[in-house]
Amino acid sequence: MNKTNKITCLFLDIGGVLLSDGWDxxxxxxxxxxxxxxxxxxxxxxxxxxxxxxxxxxxxxxxxxxxxxxxxxxxxxxxxxxxxxxQTEPHPDMIELVTKLKIEYGLKIAVVSNEARELNDFRIRTFKLDDFVDFYISSCFIHLRKPDADIFRMSLEIAHVLPEQVVFIDDQPLFVQIAEGLGIRGIHHTDYKSTLAQLAAFGLQHNERVIT
CATH class of the missing domain: 1.10.150.240 (Putative phosphatase; domain 2)
Structure with a gap:
């Protein structure tokens, strides 16, 4: 993987990835x-x-x-x-993984999520997402929702990264496909182990020894 194609940023959904769905x-x-x-x-x-x-x-x-x-x-x-x-429950394995990968690889972490403002604020605060998330591109803030491709274009501009430098993780395959159409690498999240393996394939191999 050359320098330009090195993964420097993760785009993450909240519901279904970091936390349970909020109001499904x-x-x-x-x-x-x-x-x-x-x-x-x-x-x-x-x-x-x-x-x-x-x-x-x-x-x-x-x-x-x-x-x-x-x-x-x-x-x-x-x-x-x-x-x-x-109704919200955390997915601690995913939160821990993202936190460790951020430190191991110096990644930027951006949330790209469809959520209403009050629920989004509650979930960020209650589950301490600010501890590892750098940017929030939430539908309630920018008045765009996935599957609108503009939410991904805006996310790239805010994070100041190229599409090929990003991995987007979402539990909705359609949203992953739309991101991939813009050149973003995508992972359809179904469970921790498969996402861990796909991240490793993109060069983000998790090192268990880094964090105690």
Whole structure:
């Protein structure tokens, strides 16, 4: 691998890679059971507004007013919001791997993620992503969402790297394919071991001895 093609930066999704998905279909189904909500009605409203919500154009309160609190409920918005936040679990093996690779190879780490602002802020703060992430190219900040290829173009400009110097890791194969179309190397993340092997194939061999 020549100097130009050396990997200097990782682009990472949050949900499905570093953490669990924040507010996916399964989480919404759990909320419907807990709060006795009509699933088809909730899902219909969710899909009408969610892209706008993830692009940072409406607040969480506005989203909840449209999807859940459009009529009187027996629970509060604060209770429902707390439930949403509680759905996130870390993927500690991936967090540890990225942290170690950053140190071993001097990598820049950028998050490229579709997330709403309040949930994004909560997840960054709660799981201390600032400890190893250098840039956040989140849909709620830049008002673009994957699969729009412009989110990757903007990420390259912000990180000041060439496409061939980047590996993008995401659990959605379509998003990986779009990034690859711009010359970015891609990994469809399905589990820790396969991602570890694919990173090694790109020259990012993990050295267990570096960090104690």
């Amino acid at each position: 279909h399964n989480a919404r189904k759990r909320s419907a059971v807990k709060f006795n909500l009509d699933v088809p009605e909730m899902e219909g409203r969710h899909h009408l507004i969610f892209e706008t919500y993830e692009e940072g154009k409406v607040t969480m309160d506005e989203y909840l007013n449209m999807v859940v609190f459009y009529k009187e409920r027996s629970f509060t918005k604060a209770q429902f919001r707390s439930f949403i936040f509680a």
